[in-house]
Structures are given as C-alpha cells and as structure tokens.
Amino acid sequence: MLTLAALSLRLRASSCQGSWRSIATVVSGNKTSKLVRERLKKEVDNMRTQFSGFRPSLVVLQVGDRDDSNLYISTKLKAAAEIGIDAKHVRLPSSATQDEVLQSIMSVNDNLSVHGLIVQLPLDSVNAIDNELVTNAVSPEKDVDGLSCINAGKLSRGDLNDCFIPCTPNGCMELIRQTGVSVAGKHAVVIGRSKIVGAPMHDLLLWSHATVTTCHSKTPDLPQQVGRADILVVGAGRAEMVRGEWLKEGTVVIDCGINHVPDETKASGKRVVGDVHYASANQTAAYITPVPGGVGPMTVAMLMENTVRSAQRFLLKNQQHR
Amino acid sequence: MLTLAALSLRLRASSCQGSWRSIATVVSGNKTSKLVRERLKKEVDNMRTQFSGFRPSLVVLQVGDRDDSNLYISTKLKAAAEIGIDAKHVRLPSSATQDEVLQSIMSVNDNLSVHGLIVQLPLDSVNAIDNELVTNAVSPEKDVDGLSCINAGKLSRGDLNDCFIPCTPNGCMELIRQTGVSVAGKHAVVIGRSKIVGAPMHDLLLWSHATVTTCHSKTPDLPQQVGRADILVVGAGRAEMVRGEWLKEGTVVIDCGINHVPDETKASGKRVVGDVHYASANQTAAYITPVPGGVGPMTVAMLMENTVRSAQRFLLKNQQHR
Numbered sequence: 001m002l003t004l005a006a007l008s009l010r011l012r013a014s015s016c017q018g019s020w021r022s023i024a025t026v027v028s029g030n031k032t033s034k035l036v037r038e039r040l041k042k043e044v045d046n047m048r049t050q051f052s053g054f055r056p057s058l059v060v061l062q063v064g065d066r067d068d069s070n071l072y073i074s075t076k077l078k079a080a081a082e083i084g085i086d087a088k089h090v091r092l093p094s095s096a097t098q099d100e101v102l103q104s105i106m107s108v109n110d111n112l113s114v115h116g117l118i119v120q121l122p123l124d125s126v127n128a129i130d131n132e133l134v135t136n137a138v139s140p141e142k143d144v145d146g147l148s149c150i151n152a153g154k155l156s157r158g159d160l161n162d163c164f165i166p167c168t169p170n171g172c173m174e175l176i177r178q179t180g181v182s183v184a185g186k187h188a189v190v191i192g193r194s195k196i197v198g199a200p201m202h203d204l205l206l207w208s209h210a211t212v213t214t215c216h217s218k219t220p221d222l223p224q225q226v227g228r229a230d231i232l233v234v235g236a237g238r239a240e241m242v243r244g245e246w247l248k249e250g251t252v253v254i255d256c257g258i259n260h261v262p263d264e265t266k267a268s269g270k271r272v273v274g275d276v277h278y279a280s281a282n283q284t285a286a287y288i289t290p291v292p293g294g295v296g297p298m299t300v301a302m303l304m305e306n307t308v309r310s311a312q313r314f315l316l317k318n319q320q321h322r
Numbered sequence: 323m324l325t326l327a328a329l330s331l332r333l334r335a336s337s338c339q340g341s342w343r344s345i346a347t348v349v350s351g352n353k354t355s356k357l358v359r360e361r362l363k364k365e366v367d368n369m370r371t372q373f374s375g376f377r378p379s380l381v382v383l384q385v386g387d388r389d390d391s392n393l394y395i396s397t398k399l400k401a402a403a404e405i406g407i408d409a410k411h412v413r414l415p416s417s418a419t420q421d422e423v424l425q426s427i428m429s430v431n432d433n434l435s436v437h438g439l440i441v442q443l444p445l446d447s448v449n450a451i452d453n454e455l456v457t458n459a460v461s462p463e464k465d466v467d468g469l470s471c472i473n474a475g476k477l478s479r480g481d482l483n484d485c486f487i488p489c490t491p492n493g494c495m496e497l498i499r500q501t502g503v504s505v506a507g508k509h510a511v512v513i514g515r516s517k518i519v520g521a522p523m524h525d526l527l528l529w530s531h532a533t534v535t536t537c538h539s540k541t542p543d544l545p546q547q548v549g550r551a552d553i554l555v556v557g558a559g560r561a562e563m564v565r566g567e568w569l570k571e572g573t574v575v576i577d578c579g580i581n582h583v584p585d586e587t588k589a590s591g592k593r594v595v596g597d598v599h600y601a602s603a604n605q606t607a608a609y610i611t612p613v614p615g616g617v618g619p620m621t622v623a624m625l626m627e628n629t630v631r632s633a634q635r636f637l638l639k640n641q642q643h644r
Contacts, residue, residue: 132481148475149475149476150475152475152478153471153472154471154474154475155478156479156521157474157478157517159471185540187547193480193528202536206515209538209540210540211538211540211543212536214533214534216528218506221533
C-alpha cells in the first residue's frame with residue numbers, strides 16, 4: 001500500500017520522534033484543518049471581491065444552555081469569523097416548545113440571506129421535542145450538517161454531488177486523502193453505525209469505491225474484522241477499545257472517538273482519549289490520527305466548507321435566474 | 323449455524339432430490355410469496371369488513387409501451403386483483419414530457435383515495451426526463467417502491483418503522499427469515515450497491531444487526547470476501563458470477579440476478595439464470611434461492627405488502643383525526 005515517497009515520509013517521521021518502534025505517521029487534524037480553513041478564507045475573500053461584499057452566512061440554533069454545547073458553538077463561531085463567514089448564534093430558552101423551535105427554523109429557511117443552518121444537539125429543553133422532526137425541518141438546501149433524511153438518502157445512494165455530507169465523516173475522508181493512500185479497491189472497516197459518524201462514513205468509503213465492512217456492538221469477531229482493514233475508521237464511543245494487536249501491518253487508522261478517562265496526573269483529574277489504543281496501534285498502523293488534534297478539528301473545518309459550498313450554490317442559482 | 327431441525331430438513335431435502343451431493347435446501351420464492359399474498363388477502367378482507375368496503379389502492383404509472391414493462395405491470399395488476407387491492411394502470415404516451423409526468427404524479431399524490439404510487443422504470447419517452455426528479459416527486463407517504471431520497475435516508479439511518487422498504491431487498495429478508503437462520507451477529511456479504519437492490523439490502527441486514535460487507539465491481543478479492551459470508555445476497559447483474567467454490571460451508575445464498583443466457587435446447591433459444599452458479603453453489607450452501615422462482619416473485623409480493631401497510635397507516639391517521 002505504501003509508495004516509496006510515503007515510506008520515506010514514515011521513516012523520517014519515525015526517526016523525528018526519536019523511537020524506531022513508533023512507526024505510524026501521525027495524520028494531524030490540526031494541520032489539515034488549518035489548511036482547509038486557509039483555503040476557505042481565500043475563497044470567501046474572492047467571493048466578497050467578485051460579488052460586492054457578499055459573505056456566506058451561517059445560523060447556529062441552540063435550545064437551552066448546556067456547557068458542552070456552548071463550548072462547541074463558540075469554536076464554530078470563532079472558525080467562521082476567521083474565515084469571513086457571517087455566523088449568527090440564535091439561542092432559544094430551555095422553556096422553548098417544539099413549535100417555537102420549528103418556527104425559528106422556518107424563519108431561517110425563508111431568509112434568503114442565510115446559506116447554512118445547524119441545530120446544535122442535544123436540545124436542552126424542559127419540553128419534549130422530537131429530534132428527528134427538528135432535524136428534518138431544516139431546508140435540505142441549508143442543511144450544512146447533512147443530517148436530514150433527504151441528504152442522508154442522497155449520500156447513501158451515491159448522489160454525493162447533490163447533497164451535504166455530514167462534517168465528521170467528511171473530515172475523515174480529508175484526512176485519508178492527506179495520507180496519499182487511495183481508497184478505491186481497498187478494504188475499509190467502519191466501527192459504528194451512528195447517523196453522524198458510522199453510517200455516512202460507510203457511504204463515503206463505499207462511493208469512493210472501497211469494499212466496506214460495517215461493525216458494531218453486535219459484531220462477535222471484532223478483532224478479526226478489524227484485522228482485515230486497509231483503512232479503519234472508528235466511531236464506537238468506547239475508550240481505547242481497538243488494540244494495536246488487532247491491526248494489519250500498514251493500516252490507515254482514523255479515530256473519531258472523544259472519551260474522557262480518569263488521570264490523576266492531570267489538574268482536571270482526567271484526559272481525552274480516542275476509541276483506539278494509540279500507543280499500541282501506533283506500532284502497527286502506517287498512518288494514525290491522534291486524539292485530541294485528529295478528527296475533532298476537521299469536523300468544524302468541514303462545517304465551514306459546507307457553508308461556503310452552500311453559498312456558492314446560492315450564487316450560482318442566482319446567476320442562472322438572472 | 324445449523325440447528326438440529328434445520329439439519330434434518332436439509333438432509334431430507336437432499337435425499338428427496340435423490341442425490342447426496344446436492345445439499346442446499348431450496349428457499350422457494352414461489353411458495354413464500356404465495357404465503358405472503360394469502361396473508362395479505364386476509365388482511366384486506368378484514369379491512370373491507372371493518373371499514374365498510376374500504377380497499378387499499380395502488381396506481382402504476384407507465385410512460386410509453388416497453389414490452390418488459392408491460393409484462394411486469396400485468397404481473398403486479400394480477401397480484402393486486404387476487405389480494406383485493408384496487409390497482410389502476412395509468413399509461414402516458416411516449417410523447418409525454420417531464421412536466422406531464424410530474425403533473426400526473428402530483429394528481430395521484432393529491433388523491434386521498436390512493437395509498438400507493440409506483441412509476442414503472444425505465445421511462446420510455448422520446449423526451450429527456452430526469453428519473454431522480456420523477457422518483458422524488460412521488461409523495462413519501464405513497465412511495466411503496468421505497469425509492470425516494472426520504473425513504474432511502476430513513477432506511478439507511480435505521481428508521482425502519484417509519485419508511486417504505488424497497489421491494490426486492492424486503493423480499494430477500496423474508497426469504498432469509500424462512501430459513502430460520504437469525505441475522506443478528508452474522509457476517510453478511512452483499513454484492514452490488516444499486517439503489518433498488520444492493521444499497522437497501524446492506525441497510526436491512528445492518529439494522530437486523532449483521533456485520534455487513536458490501537462488495538462491487540471495484541472489489542479486487544471477491545472470492546475471499548464471499549468466502550467469509552454466513553449470509554450472501556447477490557445483486558450484481560452478471561450471469562453465474564459467484565461460484566460454489568467461493569462459498570463457506572453452510573452459507574445462506576440469496577440470488578437477485580435475472581440474466582438471459584443463450585440455450586439452444588430451449589424453444590426461445592435462451593434461459594434465465596441468476597448471478598450465482600447454482601449447480602456448484604448448491605453443493606456448499608445450506609440454503610439457496612433458485613432462479614427463476616426465488617427472489618423474483620417476492621418482489622411483487624412485497625409491493626403488495628407495502629401497499630397494504632400504506633393503506634393501514636392511512637386508516638390509522640384518519641381514525642386519529644376523528
């Protein structure tokens with residue numbers, strides 16, 4: 001699977017780390033997401049020059065006041081501001097009813113100057129709100145999270161140019177591209193089948209012409225299945241579940257896990273680890289994403305990418321209608 | 323994988339066929355579809371009694387006059403009539419434009435007395451018609467072929483109770499159920515990723531908790547992938563491509579292929595074969611579907627099933643609104 005150039009890159013990376021045992025090349029989401037954001041900033045600058053002050057616009061709708069949601073949203077708003085995307089945070093109180101949330105969504109759907117709308121999940125409301133209903137109320141043309149049924153349907157049936165791709169798997173694909181390993185004809189294994197990671201990841205790998213195996217909590221022989229992977233994407237939500245001993249030599253390992261485990265050596269008393277046991281996987285994989293600094297930052301970058309694409313489609317449509 | 327009862331069934335089946343080498347139990351679509359149709363007939367009779375003459379209603383929209391379409395449609399109309407479904411054949415001339423086709427669809431969408439609408443593909447029109455647009459114009463609540471993006475999205479993300487499942491893969495699942503082999507925890511391999519067979523088949527097996535591998539024309543090691551299957555579903559469209567030597571002992575083989583190959587011994591000069599080389603697969607598989615008489619008749623039965631389900635949902639909705 002390795003080209004000579006990639007092999008030389010790996011040997012250099014390995015020798016830089018001062019250990020011959022650690023052979024995997026680290027695929028940095030921090031670096032790659034920075035490249036993506038820089039590219040998008042240029043595109044947005046060009047749009048602004050070409051279309052007299054035009055800016056892509058994103059609305060982040062939040063219900064309630066969860067600490068974790070606040071943190072995620074502030075990261076998104078900051079990334080948008082840096083790129084030149086006009087991002088607006090709409091916050092409804094936790095007393096908001098389902099109808100009020102739907103009304104808010106409809107008003108953004110109808111606003112022609114907004115190109116992207118995401119609803120920050122989980123909804124933090126004292127009222128019962130149907131997540132599916134809310135997710136599918138977002139206009140498919142503005143659904144830059146790619147979570148509506150229509151976008152999921154298009155992706156799952158291979159209409160990739162006509163849909164929004166969920167941000168985390170889209171970021172994983174970008175990281176795989178960074179390795180230079182081609183996906184077509186490879187055996188990819190995905191662990192997990194969630195709506196935001198596993199299921200769309202399967203679709204993306206499949207339509208990039210990999211043979212894809214999806215594993216999950218009911219898979220009885222996970223180590224054997226993982227052992228056949230040329231490309232492994234893990235979105236299981238279980239700390240350090242995948243062991244290095246399971247891997248085939250030379251695998252590409254993409255770890256979507258974000259798990260907090262106790263660590264007395266840290267001031268916070270905990271640290272973040274992925275779904276892959278990094279220290280052992282690092283010995284066998286050819287490429288591996290770290291946690292943190294791997295898939296995480298890519299998710300935000302791809303949300304920005306989708307927003308810029310949506311704005312471009314909007315401009316194109318407007319030009320065609322002139 | 324085999325229970326004692328299933329093993330005894332296989333041995334009996336094998337001895338009935340008068341050969342010890344032929345070990346697979348034949349999973350008959352003719353028999354199973356008959357059972358489904360009989361069950362549906364009873365359900366429709368009950369509906370009629372309970373709701374003063376109510377009948378499920380299906381519209382089959384055809385554009386043009388292709389011989390193969392005519393044959394398929396007449397099979398569907400006949401099955402519907404036998405069950406008590408009120409099926410109507412709407413035929414537009416091959417001179418029909420896209421707008422005329424869309425108008426026809428909208429008028430059926432708006433007709434409250436129709437519960438199912440299918441557009442017979444391929445469209446036989448002298449005008450350019452966008453298949454995707456037409457397929458997605460069918461109201462998701464009447465899309466008993468399960469081919470619209472919304473239904474595909476729900477199926478692919480595991481919302482199986484809230485969608486229509488495409489008829490061929492739904493029929494395959496019914497045949498697998500007939501074997502008594504449980505799907506959960508098994509390794510299923512699907513060959514093909516088409517919108518009407520492979521892709522939704524993957525979804526159904528996955529959400530029945532199998533570990534699923536999807537193979538296709540870009541899979542380099544098809545025999546090895548097939549050799550790992552506990553359950554194999556083939557929708558490749560290539561005559562007798564899968565050989566018995568590839569199979570693991572005891573596999574369930576479901577063959578969706580319908581291929582015409584030259585045969586001088588037949589009056590028509592040809593015969594129908596599947597995507598699986600039956601004579602050799604029969605030696606290794608535990609269960610196998612024949613071609614013809616396997617998946618084929620199930621497709622029509624499942625269309626009837628979806629139409630009856632749609633009518634039931636319609637009745638339920640009407641009761642709730644009272």
